[in-house]
Amino acid sequence: MTTARKNAALAAIADGLEAASTEIIAANADDLERGRATGLSDGLLDRLRLDEARVGALAAAVRDVIALPDPVGTVVRGSRLPNGIQLSEVRVPFGVVGAIYEARPNVTVDIAALALKSGNAVLLRGGSAAESSNRVLVATLQQALRSTGLPPEAVQTIDAHGRAGATALMRARGFVDVLIPRGSADLIQTVVRESTVPVIETGAGVVHIVLDATADEQLAVDIVHNAKVQRPSVCNAVETVLVHRDAAARLLPPVLEALRASGVIVRGDERARALDPDLPLATDDDFATEHMALELSVAVVDDLDAALAHIRRFSTQHTESIITRDMANAERFLAEVDSAVVMVNASTRFSDGGEFGFGAEVGISTQKLHARGPMGLPELTSTKWIVRGAGQVRG
Amino acid sequence: MTTARKNAALAAIADGLEAASTEIIAANADDLERGRATGLSDGLLDRLRLDEARVGALAAAVRDVIALPDPVGTVVRGSRLPNGIQLSEVRVPFGVVGAIYEARPNVTVDIAALALKSGNAVLLRGGSAAESSNRVLVATLQQALRSTGLPPEAVQTIDAHGRAGATALMRARGFVDVLIPRGSADLIQTVVRESTVPVIETGAGVVHIVLDATADEQLAVDIVHNAKVQRPSVCNAVETVLVHRDAAARLLPPVLEALRASGVIVRGDERARALDPDLPLATDDDFATEHMALELSVAVVDDLDAALAHIRRFSTQHTESIITRDMANAERFLAEVDSAVVMVNASTRFSDGGEFGFGAEVGISTQKLHARGPMGLPELTSTKWIVRGAGQVRG
Structure with missing residues (x-):
């Protein structure tokens, strides 16, 4: 033909x-x-x-x-x-x-x-x-x-x-x-x-963004907001933000403010709640959920190892991104996160056939065979x- | 690592x-x-x-x-x-x-x-x-x-x-x-x-060789013999030879002689038996069998369409080869036979990771997904x- x-x-x-x-x-x-x-x-x-x-x-x-x-x-x-x-x-x-x-x-x-x-x-x-x-x-x-x-x-x-x-x-x-x-x-x-x-x-996306200790504040705010709010009902929208403990006090307030201004319901683990007592508690169920809505969970982690462990436990291996200025951490994240798409300093919403220049998208495969x-x-x-x-x- | x-x-x-x-x-x-x-x-x-x-x-x-x-x-x-x-x-x-x-x-x-x-x-x-x-x-x-x-x-x-x-x-x-x-x-x-x-x-190989009307006699004899006899117990060994009716009287006798000299048991359809009454009758079961032994079936076909129809019916979509000097028929065979490996004027025994230059072979996939x-x-x-x-x- x-x-x-x-x-x-x-x-x-x-x-x-x-x-x-x-x-x-x-x-x-x-x-x-x-x-x-x-x-x-x-x-x-x-x-x-x-x-x-x-x-x-x-x-x-x-x-x-x-x-x-x-x-x-x-x-x-x-x-x-x-x-x-x-x-x-x-x-x-x-x-x-x-x-x-x-x-x-x-x-x-x-x-x-x-x-x-x-x-x-x-x-x-x-x-x-x-x-x-x-x-x-x-x-x-x-x-x-x-x-x-x-x-x-x-x-x-x-x-x-x-x-x-x-x-x-x-x-x-x-x-x-x-x-x-x-x-x-x-x-x-x-x-x-x-x-x-x-x-x-073509599976679900429980998508993570890691805010590393060195993450630029403006990038963190812009990327998390874009990844959740620009189109919340799709599989490449972020569901969980993991923030390094050394950056939590610096980054969580502006990130939460931007999300709330767009009507996002944010839940947090106990360490996030210590910084912002208004956060409802995020349970393991929340961390495992693809909300496809203006809802998001945050957790504070000790270091990159803890972030990787959280992702290994809850990720559906769709898309994850790290916001960092530390290129050693960036390379480690790209190498060790076993997901279809791994990113540094970019919105997870780019995990898309159209954005990748394919012209059309058949779907996003979350398996490892063939595609x-x-x-x-x-x-x-x-x-x-x-x-x-x-x-x-x-x- | x-x-x-x-x-x-x-x-x-x-x-x-x-x-x-x-x-x-x-x-x-x-x-x-x-x-x-x-x-x-x-x-x-x-x-x-x-x-x-x-x-x-x-x-x-x-x-x-x-x-x-x-x-x-x-x-x-x-x-x-x-x-x-x-x-x-x-x-x-x-x-x-x-x-x-x-x-x-x-x-x-x-x-x-x-x-x-x-x-x-x-x-x-x-x-x-x-x-x-x-x-x-x-x-x-x-x-x-x-x-x-x-x-x-x-x-x-x-x-x-x-x-x-x-x-x-x-x-x-x-x-x-x-x-x-x-x-x-x-x-x-x-x-x-x-x-x-x-x-x-990694499926079975019911492998076919088509001898087209214009097939060179020496190539037909050498390739069919090599494809069956060089190592009969493997999946890329030929199981069925389909010969064009215009070449059957010319090609079948030397091909059968070479096979029999190496101890191959050959069965034939009625039209092949008309040319060589010593052939036992090949049944549909024979045409559907991967013998992995010195056994082979032959059938006489009216034209390339009939050969393609036989292959569609009995092939396991592993490897098929055509022996021909007609490049239009060669290209049609390569385009229309839906097998993992399709060949012109070569032994099916080349369908092998080592021969393809891969250095090692994990197996030969007969499915279409991934490999x-x-x-x-x-x-x-x-x-x-x-x-x-x-x-x-x-x-």
Whole structure:
């Protein structure tokens, strides 16, 4: 499949989404009505909702994917062997990508566009709450594929098969090459536990920032504030700040003041409370929680060793940052913290495929196999070894 | 952990294995006696057996690993972002590598040496048939680690915990980063089915060679013979030859003659039997079997499409090769055959980490996630993103 044909199909998908906007919004209204009747929370209803602007944003996101470089065919490495054989490792599509996700119909379009651009077919299992929306979206995508001469079966939903379909998808090793769960920690853990198909885990972020003894005050205030407040509902937002005891009296007051001015609920361990008795007590549960809200915990630590020990205990190995002027401590932090993304003097909000220059983000992998950290299009491909000989046999 | 310290530990391991040779062989004799009493086949007893030469070969293999470049710390990619952030992706150890394998005590040493060189700790679960041998081998490895100041716990066996230990290992997601099964198809399928830990599947090879209409006779004879006879018991040996109908009368007789002269039992489909009535009939079972012996099936196909269809049906996606002078067909074969290694005019026996120049081979992956085809030391590492900032926050 050439890049040009894939891009033509994506352009038809973007146009098709805009043309089908009324129909998509009508189907979505059915889902919303059912969701209200079954008592979905306001937050979930908002994630489920599609209006004209959001359908337009879906089409725009598909057009962004057109602009991305095609990873398929890229030579990863290669060499001419002493026996004259030409060896190269090239990127190829996985084949079939499965996705299991919850009531966010935008994931249907996002994952399908990324999978198609990387040459993959995609099997979608969305949440039952978005079933009507997804049915119309998938029909729209299939019609666009058909109109550009591509097989409409390259995008399929198994929503009509209910839970049995999800179970079959998770057990389809040999038919489905990789499975990407998107959604709550519960959903992801179920998929990890039940799947024989290889899974790319895009896990939660219990993200830490360490304020070292030498941290610059302005950097500490700006980075902690940005990492919590700029967008609190995402996985790269900070959840815990660990401050060196020698800097606690200097740094905690301005950091807390900035956070509180933006409405952040801050909890502290006993040592932080000794400096600021207004802090509610932070429990181990708080330190283990991805709040995804304007909430944050602080703890005072004796030294870098204690900070590293806290991170080892509570981190989900997503993203951690240290604010310091001590380059020995910075290098030690970068080397010893075993997370997908480790930072010095930067906001954890930069842990993002778009910020890394990938153009689009498939998700942020918190596992160590295949892909770690923000994933772009190349992470939706495998590779193949190509051997070109002239009759060589092995001696 | 520096490369120098890891290499010093590996040197101590090689020396330690040679020094403990008598003790290792005595423990192995216990395993062999038990194996004979429980009716192990001659083939399995041979794989289990350690003598002075084989212990020497184990030590030599460890010294080969010393010579390999250390993958840890290698920068995979990196860039300076427009906001001044320096971004780099560097290779890091997985952490803990698990291995589940059968009665081959050499795997104990091989996997431990490769894991240590790539900075990983390793948890070993060998077959119960090799329990005494493995106990002494692991004790020897741990003593060598201790003598060079490394934690002996970096190499551990869970053999003493029996089946419950294997089950716990397969369920230790979050503690064990990757699990590598080595052995029979049954063992590998059990691990794939039972594990929540990510698995690298090193599967069977039902390997095909296609003799195209334009195949050179000498190349066809030499390559098929080499691919079957040079070492029939390995996964990159050919199992099925598909010959184009326009070349069947020209190529089958010399190919069959060369194979039979080396004692290969050849079976054929009806169309091959029409050309050579002495061929026993090859069934679908034969076409689906990895013989690992001097046995091979041939079939006559109408064209490249029919060859590709046969491969799609029976291949384990390990390695396939086409012998042809038609470069359009060669390129189509390379593009359309979805196997880890695809070849033109070369013996499938080159599908091997040593032949690819990796220096050592961890196995040959038949899955598409993380590693595909022959795996070297870099495939025993993950990566980590390092972000160096100067106070950047996200706008």
